[in-house]
Amino acid sequence: MRCQRRGLEEFPGDPALRSFLAMALYKVGEAREAVSTLLQVLAATSDDPRV
Numbered sequence: 001m002r003c004q005r006r007g008l009e010e011f012p013g014d015p016a017l018r019s020f021l022a023m024a025l026y027k028v029g030e031a032r033e034a035v036s037t038l039l040q041v042l043a044a045t046s047d048d049p050r051v
Helices: 002-010 015-027 031-045
Strands: none
Touching (some): 002 015, 015 031
16 A cells, blocks of 8 residues: 555556555455545546536
């Protein structure tokens, strides 16, 4: 998880890094933060106005 956080310090808008961080968070039991992170990525990268 440290690698993803360090990567996000350098590339804060990278959706792939944020997605991998979410997976790592989920794996260590931080489901709420993981889902929040994934929803933010989805909203930021979707072209669908209903998202």
